Amino acid sequence: MKDITLKELVDLAVAAVPEPDNRIEKMFEWHFERELTITKWLLGAAASIFVAMLISYYKQEFNVSTWQIIIGIIIVLASFSYGIYRLLKLRNIHKQFVSALKLLKELTNIAPFLQVYRSLRS
Amino acid sequence: MIDSILKYMSSSIELFSSFSALLSVLGTLFSFYFTKRQKSKILESVKKEKLDKALASDNILMLGDYLTETLETITIAQYSSNKNVAKDVNQFLNKIQNYLLPKDDIEKIEVSEDTEEHFIEYPQIPKEFKGIIDELNTGEPWNALAKLRRFLEIYFRSYAEERNIDVSNIKSVSQLFHKLYRGELINSPEFDKLKHAINISNRAIHGVDITREEAEKAIKLVIDAFAQINK
Numbered sequence: 001m002k003d004i005t006l007k008e009l010v011d012l013a014v015a016a017v018p019e020p021d022n023r024i025e026k027m028f029e030w031h032f033e034r035e036l037t038i039t040k041w042l043l044g045a046a047a048s049i050f051v052a053m054l055i056s057y058y059k060q061e062f063n064v065s066t067w068q069i070i071i072g073i074i075i076v077l078a079s080f081s082y083g084i085y086r087l088l089k090l091r092n093i094h095k096q097f098v099s100a101l102k103l104l105k106e107l108t109n110i111a112p113f114l115q116v117y118r119s120l121r122s
Numbered sequence: 123m124i125d126s127i128l129k130y131m132s133s134s135i136e137l138f139s140s141f142s143a144l145l146s147v148l149g150t151l152f153s154f155y156f157t158k159r160q161k162s163k164i165l166e167s168v169k170k171e172k173l174d175k176a177l178a179s180d181n182i183l184m185l186g187d188y189l190t191e192t193l194e195t196i197t198i199a200q201y202s203s204n205k206n207v208a209k210d211v212n213q214f215l216n217k218i219q220n221y222l223l224p225k226d227d228i229e230k231i232e233v234s235e236d237t238e239e240h241f242i243e244y245p246q247i248p249k250e251f252k253g254i255i256d257e258l259n260t261g262e263p264w265n266a267l268a269k270l271r272r273f274l275e276i277y278f279r280s281y282a283e284e285r286n287i288d289v290s291n292i293k294s295v296s297q298l299f300h301k302l303y304r305g306e307l308i309n310s311p312e313f314d315k316l317k318h319a320i321n322i323s324n325r326a327i328h329g330v331d332i333t334r335e336e337a338e339k340a341i342k343l344v345i346d347a348f349a350q351i352n353k
Contacts, residue, residue: 112329117186
């Protein structure tokens, strides 16, 4: 998953696109949707494997060796913990959105500098 | 008896080897962690050094390179969660914004083309301006005029403070000149020259194309004003 970098904000500021705030909002909406989907997949995968293991255990259909059970449990735990980690990361998205707006405003203020620099380097 | 001793010894050896293996794994992990930490500290200090160098340069290419090579790779997540990263980015942006604010200072100026002589009329250029003129000769007018504006701001702030004039609330160099003029600390001809010079500098810093002649004119106006003020 690629995070939004300062470069994307610099490009927005230099390009002087109309209503940049709306574009930032859109970028964060996409970012949020992507993160949420991945989190759902991870937690869903952990829950499915766990439930499948539980059902087959209670139905006495468990014809696998101990190490295969251990691998199954490791996969469930890893997928669940990574899903929770992504979910916790999502809590900061509002803070990131506010920071991005603040940075964009400041980068728009220095847009003349950025334009001169880019023209010298091109 | 011998059997039980051998058994005991073999289990002790097993225990000892397991313990050694555990210690070795822990040792490797710790050394990996500390090496990584040390490396990140060194990297941080190198980056800090690079930032300080760029900020002190007044050079558009150095400042711009620092932005593109270092700051542009930072993610918004890092900026909002890491105080050190946020501090570096804010420090950089403030510096550039200080160059550019306020925008109202830009005025359309007619520059006469009578500056072909390239400082010939100044056989003894004050040492404060040598760096600025060198920058103009070797680099971009932007760098020279940014340096000139920064120098004027620092010089006239301390000039005002030495004369007990409170300039702490003043944000732009033009406002500073107005305050000194109203306080009769600079006379009308010097005020006009300084204002004219700062307008040329502001135009350059805001991305308006400035010719070498215009940049020279700005520097000369300041040198003239200085000569009068320090008479």
